[in-house]
Amino acid sequence: VSFRSNAYPWQHKKMEQVCIVGYSRTPIGSFGGTLSSVKATELGSITIKESLKRSGIQPDQVEHVFMGNVVSAGTGQHPARQAALGAGIPVDCPCTTLNKMCASGMKAVSLGYMSVATGDAQVVVAGGFESMSNIPFYSTTARFGHKFGDVSLVDGIQRDGLHDAYTDEEMGRAAVLCAVENKITREEQDAYTL
Known part of the structure; x- marks a missing residue:
């Protein structure tokens, strides 16, 4: 639900200018290739840490982390927070994990932009990470025990990614x-x- 009203004085506030002060990425690895032993959250930590280094921003200056991640199965709870903590960002920094499929990282950047533009924060980290090599297969019948007969697995890449x-x-x-x-x-x- 959205609406326009003059009842809120903040809606006429001038937007802040936003600029990107640092960025980085990991190489694009092949499926099952040399990066396959690196967890998705570790890839996120590596890029965050390098972006902060290139920009000269200290981890404790970051006020919010927005990270996109499509298939979180097997990564553990709150992948964005794991990536942020792995990059040295303090535990009290709010983190948001987004899933908008292929647009997850772009949505994270968009939300980071809006956070700075509206004056909600001055320094944010925004991006995305994924490791398709680490996406697990699922067993949809294992939780309560397999009964008689064959058991099949569901490919997490297929089910939740592609x-x-x-x-x-x-x-x-x-x-x-x-x-x-x-x-x-x-x-x-x-x-x-x-």
């Missing part, structure tokens, strides 16, 4: 259909992303 829960389609197929419908060529997509 499969549209609403249309029952693969996300890659959905992307192709979207591109065809909007007459966007592969070359245009590549040019836009680069």
Whole structure:
């Protein structure tokens, strides 16, 4: 629910200017490759720590951490907080883990921007992390004991990462259909992303 009203004086407050003062990323690893032994939250910690180093900002100056993570299964509770703590950010810093599928990291950056622009914070960390190599298989019948017969596993990548829960389609197929419908060529997509 959203609405516009003159009853709130803060709605006319001038937005603060926002700038990015540091960034980093890990290399893109191949599935099951050299980064597969590194947990997703550790990848997040590495990038946060390096971004802070490059910007000259101390971990205790960070006022909020927004991190996107699509498949949190197997990472433990609150992946954004784990990544923040691993980067040396104090435990009293609020952290938010977001899941908007492929747009998770971008939404984290958007919320970080809004947090600074509205004056809610002066220094935020925003980004995303994932390790598809570490996404587990699920056993949907193990909790209460397997009965008689074969048991199958569900691939967490398939179930929670690459499969549209609403249309029952693969996300890659959905992307192709979207591109065809909007007459966007592969070359245009590549040019836009680069």
